[in-house]
Amino acid sequence: MHIEPDIDLAFIGGSGLYNLDNFNMETALSIDTPYGKTSSEIITGKMYGRNICFIPRHGKTHSLLPSEVPYAANIWALKSIGITKLIGVSAVGSLQKDIKPLDMVIPNQLIDNTNRRVSSFFGKGLVAHVSMSDPFCSQLSETLTTILQSENMSHHSEKTLVVIEGPQFSTYAESHMYRKLGGHIIGMTTAQESKLAREAEICYSSIAMVTDYDCWNKNEEPVTSQIVISNLKQNVTKVQRLIKNIVKTPVLSSDACACKDSLSNALIKDRLKLDSSLIEKLNPIVKKYIN
Numbered sequence: 001m002h003i004e005p006d007i008d009l010a011f012i013g014g015s016g017l018y019n020l021d022n023f024n025m026e027t028a029l030s031i032d033t034p035y036g037k038t039s040s041e042i043i044t045g046k047m048y049g050r051n052i053c054f055i056p057r058h059g060k061t062h063s064l065l066p067s068e069v070p071y072a073a074n075i076w077a078l079k080s081i082g083i084t085k086l087i088g089v090s091a092v093g094s095l096q097k098d099i100k101p102l103d104m105v106i107p108n109q110l111i112d113n114t115n116r117r118v119s120s121f122f123g124k125g126l127v128a129h130v131s132m133s134d135p136f137c138s139q140l141s142e143t144l145t146t147i148l149q150s151e152n153m154s155h156h157s158e159k160t161l162v163v164i165e166g167p168q169f170s171t172y173a174e175s176h177m178y179r180k181l182g183g184h185i186i187g188m189t190t191a192q193e194s195k196l197a198r199e200a201e202i203c204y205s206s207i208a209m210v211t212d213y214d215c216w217n218k219n220e221e222p223v224t225s226q227i228v229i230s231n232l233k234q235n236v237t238k239v240q241r242l243i244k245n246i247v248k249t250p251v252l253s254s255d256a257c258a259c260k261d262s263l264s265n266a267l268i269k270d271r272l273k274l275d276s277s278l279i280e281k282l283n284p285i286v287k288k289y290i291n
């Protein structure tokens, strides 16, 4: 397997984002992980002279439900090739009137309301409790917000993303409940990526593209699939522009956050006698701490 030595930045594409513009693909990595296959091969290559990689979250042909995405395999594989910065792009609904369709949101908080997904690398003999008080990398998120400002793109930051299991959208009562809980936008991915990336000591931030108002807003025209698809296409065009600027931004190379040490006080290993198969399984995640 050929791996670029200086590849550090990866993107996970959500609904509508299955390729990156101006990306010269070099390899398609098929990595076997202890958590199964990744959503698709990991595409590595160059964009504006920088080595990056990309995975379409729902597969190349959008064949995976949000509940079926192999989040642990994706993060494990990205960690194993040396990724330190990860940006997940996803389509969301808005729970607040001032967050309009076609706006971009950089969330800083999560409410995870999913209930049947693998959300941790740990267990079966090795225990860790990482902090999730700030579920996104503050430095990476700040960089994204700065780029959105400089590109004059309508956006919001410091918002709370509610993640539901899906695949159905919320009921009217649920949509109102999430608003009362403090949610600003709502989606079906992101929570597991945020948790697993934190355990893997990878900086992770999210770009949420608003396609519609969730069903709470009865004053709006009823959302049709044509409106959602049209908004999704416009959002993807904007996010491609955003990604171009992210790749060109050198500040992403600095180490101004604590993500890379998130396991340092989280592993409970003083009394531990680990079996070798578990150490092998978690090797890319814990090799810094356990020999």
Ligand SMILES: [Zn+2]
Pocket (backbone or CB within 6 Å): 137, 138, 139, 140, 202, 203, 204, 257, 258, 259, 260
């Ligand atoms: Zn970070």
